Amino acid sequence: xxxxxxxHVTVPAALEFQAxxxxxxxxxxxQPDALERELAALGAVPGERLRVQAASEVVAMxxxxxxxxxxxxxxxxxxxxxxAKSGAAHACVSAGNTGALMAISRFVLKTLPGIDRPAIATxxxxxxxxxxYVLDLGANVDCTAEHLLQFGIMGAMLVAAVxxxxxxxxxxxxxxxxxxxxxxxxxxxxxxxxxxxxNFAGNVEGDDIFKGTCDVVVCDxxxxxxxxxxxxxxxxxxxSSLREEFARTPLxxxxxxxxxxxxxxxxxxxxxxxxxxxxxxxxxxxVVKSHGSADRYAFGQALERAVEEVRNEVPxxxxxxxxxxxxVTP
Amino acid sequence: xxxxxxxHVTVPAALEFQAxxxxxxxxxxxQPDALERELAALGAVPGERLRVQAASEVVAMxxxxxxxxxxxxxxxxxxxxxxAKSGAAHACVSAGNTGALMAISRFVLKTLPGIDRPAIATxxxxxxxxxxYVLDLGANVDCTAEHLLQFGIMGAMLVAAVxxxxxxxxxxxxxxxxxxxxxxxxxxxxxxxxxxxxNFAGNVEGDDIFKGTCDVVVCDxxxxxxxxxxxxxxxxxxxSSLREEFARTPLxxxxxxxxxxxxxxxxxxxxxxxxxxxxxxxxxxxVVKSHGSADRYAFGQALERAVEEVRNEVPxxxxxxxxxxxxVTP
Numbered sequence: 112x113x114x115x116x117x118x119h120v121t122v123p124a125a126l127e128f129q130a131x132x133x134x135x136x137x138x139x140x141x142q143p144d145a146l147e148r149e150l151a152a153l154g155a156v157p158g159e160r161l162r163v164q165a166a167s168e169v170v171a172m173x174x175x176x177x178x179x180x181x182x183x184x185x186x187x188x189x190x191x192x193x194x195a196k197s198g199a200a201h202a203c204v205s206a207g208n209t210g211a212l213m214a215i216s217r218f219v220l221k222t223l224p225g226i227d228r229p230a231i232a233t234x235x236x237x238x239x240x241x242x243x244y245v246l247d248l249g250a251n252v253d254c255t256a257e258h259l260l261q262f263g264i265m266g267a268m269l270v271a272a273v274x275x276x277x278x279x280x281x282x283x284x285x286x287x288x289x290x291x292x293x294x295x296x297x298x299x300x301x302x303x304x305x306x307x308x309x310n311f312a313g314n315v316e317g318d319d320i321f322k323g324t325c326d327v328v329v330c331d332x333x334x335x336x337x338x339x340x341x342x343x344x345x346x347x348x349x350x351s352s353l354r355e356e357f358a359r360t361p362l363x364x365x366x367x368x369x370x371x372x373x374x375x376x377x378x379x380x381x382x383x384x385x386x387x388x389x390x391x392x393x394x395x396x397x398v399v400k401s402h403g404s405a406d407r408y409a410f411g412q413a414l415e416r417a418v419e420e421v422r423n424e425v426p427x428x429x430x431x432x433x434x435x436x437x438x439v440t441p
Numbered sequence: 442x443x444x445x446x447x448x449h450v451t452v453p454a455a456l457e458f459q460a461x462x463x464x465x466x467x468x469x470x471x472q473p474d475a476l477e478r479e480l481a482a483l484g485a486v487p488g489e490r491l492r493v494q495a496a497s498e499v500v501a502m503x504x505x506x507x508x509x510x511x512x513x514x515x516x517x518x519x520x521x522x523x524x525a526k527s528g529a530a531h532a533c534v535s536a537g538n539t540g541a542l543m544a545i546s547r548f549v550l551k552t553l554p555g556i557d558r559p560a561i562a563t564x565x566x567x568x569x570x571x572x573x574y575v576l577d578l579g580a581n582v583d584c585t586a587e588h589l590l591q592f593g594i595m596g597a598m599l600v601a602a603v604x605x606x607x608x609x610x611x612x613x614x615x616x617x618x619x620x621x622x623x624x625x626x627x628x629x630x631x632x633x634x635x636x637x638x639x640n641f642a643g644n645v646e647g648d649d650i651f652k653g654t655c656d657v658v659v660c661d662x663x664x665x666x667x668x669x670x671x672x673x674x675x676x677x678x679x680x681s682s683l684r685e686e687f688a689r690t691p692l693x694x695x696x697x698x699x700x701x702x703x704x705x706x707x708x709x710x711x712x713x714x715x716x717x718x719x720x721x722x723x724x725x726x727x728v729v730k731s732h733g734s735a736d737r738y739a740f741g742q743a744l745e746r747a748v749e750e751v752r753n754e755v756p757x758x759x760x761x762x763x764x765x766x767x768x769v770t771p
Contacts, residue, residue: 175621236678237678238677238678238681238682249616252616252623252624253624253625284667286579286582286662286663286666286667291505293582293663294582294583294663295583297663316666316667316670317666317667317668317669317670317671317672317673317674318670318671318673318674318677319674320671320674321671321674321675321677321678322674330667332616333616333623333624333627333664334663334664334667336616336646336647337614337616337646337647337660337664337667337668338647338667338668338671339647340646340647340648341647341648341650341651341668341671341672342647342671342672342675343647343648344647344648344649344650344651344652345651345672345675345676346675346679347568347648347651348566348567348568348651349676349679349711351568352568352707352710352711353707356703356706356707356710357700357703359703359706362702363702363703365699366696366699366700366702366703367700367703369695369696369699369700370687370696370697370699370700370703372692372693372696373686373687373689373693373696373697373700376686376689377682377683377686380682380686381679381682
């Protein structure tokens with residue numbers, strides 16, 4: 112039910128996804144009328160592989176987290192997370208209110224042993240055509256060094272699982288690469304990460320996210336959120352001014368026509384929809400958050416991400432690593 | 442002497458600047474040999490309007506701040522800031538080591554009454570073709586709410602002075618626009634800004650920097666630095682992949698030729714060199730930091746910024762506002 116477009120996007124995305132992944136079953140959770148209307152319009156009939164699970168309420172995109180958590184026990188979001196808890200579903204995907212999804216997931220699923228706070232991780236494409244996973248992106252605004260260490264472990268386990276890298280490179284976002292840089296929390300986090308047994312590359316800076324220096328960049332949720340939104344803002348500005356410049360005169364419009372295949376390839380390469388689907392890590396279960404503005408294609412990518420995490424046992428990997436960490440550190 | 446290119450860029454930039462601004466005198470501070478060699482190569486002769494001031498040492502770009510401050514009393518940076526202190530110069534412009542420049546400026550010039558810490562402010566172009574001033578950009582990694590308030594006042598006074606806006610709009614960088622968002626420091630800073638008499642717009646998010654929602658965006662130096670470097674990184678990635686796509690085949694290279702005027706206009710619009718020159722605010726004097734990688738044109742823009750700040754009495758404005766603030770708040 113969530114996101115800017117609700118079932119009008121999520122339902123067709125689910126059908127397209129099932130056409131690609133015939134062995135994955137889906138449960139559409141929400142108001143049956145709305146869901147069945149969308150299914151009928153697409154000529155689809157619910158069945159064993161594609162089930163509708165009724166939920167009478169919807170968490171609004173701007174709803175306070177406390178209301179969503181306490182007052183809406185039959186929201187589509189809550190029921191979907193409950194399914195992931197009971198084992199009726201292997202993962203939950205939502206395009207809804209991020210804060211509510213995190214709070215409900217944490218309340219229902221609980222965190223893994225040794226994880227104080229779940230984190231949100233997303234994928235960023237790099238200049239080297241590799242991917243950087245950045246976390247946290249807004250779940251945690253006041254982080255201790257221990258939290259940052261846990262983010263490093265969770266990020267590394269995610270990359271190890273879904274990218275099949277044995278020893279993912281972990282960097283710590285700072286305002287300079289030297290050890291003396293940064294605030295006390297970050298300096299202490301660097302010490303913890305260095306002693307963690309992870310493949311720790313030390314401090315990295317904001318531009319390293321796009322240089323592909325590391326597989327994982329760790330930061331607190333305040334910084335991560337500000338950075339990601341600023342990047343979204345500058346990309347929007349770039350594409351709108353490129354469009355404006357090409358639209359200026361009949362001649363520039365003609366040259367846009369000539370450059371169209373290139374501009375399309377460029378847009379494809381920069382297409383953030385390909386990377387849609389942020390992972391809520393550190394929970395006893397798999398929850399993926401789609402961007403609220405996701406279209407069918409983008410929402411489909413979030414579904415793919417959830418399946419990847421199920422198949423590669425991301426929570427189990429994090430749990431094993433946390434237990435192993437406790438065994439070697441006092 | 443500073444920056445990636447030293448006098449080879451700063452000296453020609455100074456001459457070009459003086460051709461545009463014939464009533465502004467310049468003192469080139471550094472190793473006389475190096476400076477005079479560059480001047481001679483360009484057929485320029487030092488005189489009253491263009492003086493060379495000898496300084497025997499140079500602060501290296503990666504030199505620890507403590508060494509630069511304590512052990513290099515005759516560095517070009519130190520002598521230049523001393524000139525701004527004595528009144529022999531109205532402002533100091535450097536492309537050198539940012540940390541050293543901030544430490545030396547603070548030590549020599551001191552902060553204005555009521556300002557605990559100087560901040561670094563830079564200009565960002567927006568989608569609306571306006572400018573957003575963002576501060577702090579890395580001088581202060583652990584900020585209290587009071588520091589953020591002071592950044593807001595300094596930023597507003599800078600914009601009032603150089604952009605001639607009576608009531609600049611000030612926003613506070615946060616991870617959501619609602620009052621309940623963010624950490625305790627940011628929440629308290631919002632209260633202080635709201636009570637400050639400034640034209641405070643409340644919380645803004647990372648993308649607002651590029652939307653032109655505000656004239657001034659306030660954040661702590663850690664966040665500001667991370668955001669700015671990430672934005673630099675994504676812009677680099679964008680332009681390198683646009684170049685790659687156009688270079689792919691003979692046909693795409695042909696279409697690049699057709700699109701050349703548009704691509705040039707676009708590059709001009711996005712040209713960060715136009716906005717080169719970050720202001721060190723809150724000092725009893727004017728200090729402008731040029732990007733280390735600045736070319737002649739960019740370094741000239743930093744010189745222009747310094748002159749603008751002198752002509753519009755930026756420190757005096759901040760000082761008056763701080764005194765006024767003390768009169769109204771207990």
